[in-house]
Amino acid sequence: MALGSALNHESEDTASPRATPPENAAASSSDIPTSQVAAPLAIISDIHSNFEALTAVLAEIDRRNITRIACLGDVIGYGPNPLECMDLVLQRCEFSLMGNHDFAIFYEPHNFNTAAENAAFWTRSQFENDPETERRNQRWRHLGVMQTRIARDRFIAVHASPRRPINEYIFPDDTYSAPGKIAAIFERVPHLCFVGHTHVPGVFVTDPDFYSPDELAGRYGLTSAKAIVNVGSVGQPRDRDPRASFGILHADSVEFVRVPYDVQTTVEKVQAIDALDNFLGLRLLEGR
Numbered sequence: 028m029a030l031g032s033a034l035n036h037e038s039e040d041t042a043s044p045r046a047t048p049p050e051n052a053a054a055s056s057s058d059i060p061t062s063q064v065a066a067p068l069a070i071i072s073d074i075h076s077n078f079e080a081l082t083a084v085l086a087e088i089d090r091r092n093i094t095r096i097a098c099l100g101d102v103i104g105y106g107p108n109p110l111e112c113m114d115l116v117l118q119r120c121e122f123s124l125m126g127n128h129d130f131a132i133f134y135e136p137h138n139f140n141t142a143a144e145n146a147a148f149w150t151r152s153q154f155e156n157d158p159e160t161e162r163r164n165q166r167w168r169h170l171g172v173m174q175t176r177i178a179r180d181r182f183i184a185v186h187a188s189p190r191r192p193i194n195e196y197i198f199p200d201d202t203y204s205a206p207g208k209i210a211a212i213f214e215r216v217p218h219l220c221f222v223g224h225t226h227v228p229g230v231f232v233t234d235p236d237f238y239s240p241d242e243l244a245g246r247y248g249l250t251s252a253k254a255i256v257n258v259g260s261v262g263q264p265r266d267r268d269p270r271a272s273f274g275i276l277h278a279d280s281v282e283f284v285r286v287p288y289d290v291q292t293t294v295e296k297v298q299a300i301d302a303l304d305n306f307l308g309l310r311l312l313e314g315r
């Protein structure tokens with residue numbers, strides 16, 4: 028199903044490792060109400076105009092014969108191919124939520140550093156200057172009707188956080204430096220919530236605690252316990268792993284997937300565009 032008609036703060040944080048994974052990591056599927064069982068859903072986020080990363084992730088999704096894809100926003104911003112990425116997301120995703128970089132193009136940048144703001148204004152000029160009227164208008168229409176929150180039977184999804192869906196960061200460090208913030212956010216989570224925004228994949232639980240995909244052996248087993256799942260970033264990972272990141276919601280678990288892509292090509296594209304700070308390319312090489 029295509030979505031076309033339906034419609035800075037910088038994190039350098041990484042997970043703080045803990046020794047013991049959550050008890051529900053290996054839950055049996057009998058814990059999950061049968062009404063919740065559905066076809067796998069690939070969940071992508073924070074593509075950031077990185078065409079090489081997006082096409083590599085879509086190829087991996089196709090290779091797994093997964094037909095349903097959802098996007099949590101920040102399709103654009105930072106990178107060199109905003110129009111191509113927006114068009115692919117419009118074609119392939121059931122929905123794409125409003126991220127702070129999508130907001131920046133249609134409305135205005137909020138709390139961006141200089142490099143991010145310059146990239147946002149350059150991205151907006153790409154949208155404005157496409158000579159093909161119909162295609163240009165379709166993208167603007169999409170930006171104008173993007174939802175900030177989606178609720179489904181099995182989950183809710185936002186770009187950033189359930190209480191501030193466009194801009195609030197939920198950092199792994201918050202589990203010990205701001206436990207009250209995590210508790211307040213969990214009050215708005217009925218069961219399972221998918222987020223992006225920090226570009227750091229992993230699972231928040233109500234203890235509060237955070238578990239990286241490595242600590243979970245790549246898979247979080249679902250139970251009736253609340254969880255906030257960050258699927259990481261397709262186009263600008265910040266957990267020191269440069270491979271593109273996305274998640275898959277299965278009947279009884281969430282799987283974390285990493286996909287290598289041609290980072291060097293993306294870096295060279297960034298360097299060839301004066302309005303994009305070279306750091307926006309170089310950071311991709313290290314996943315930071």
Ligand SMILES: [Fe+2]
Nearest residue numbers: 073101126224
């Ligand atoms: Fe982002």
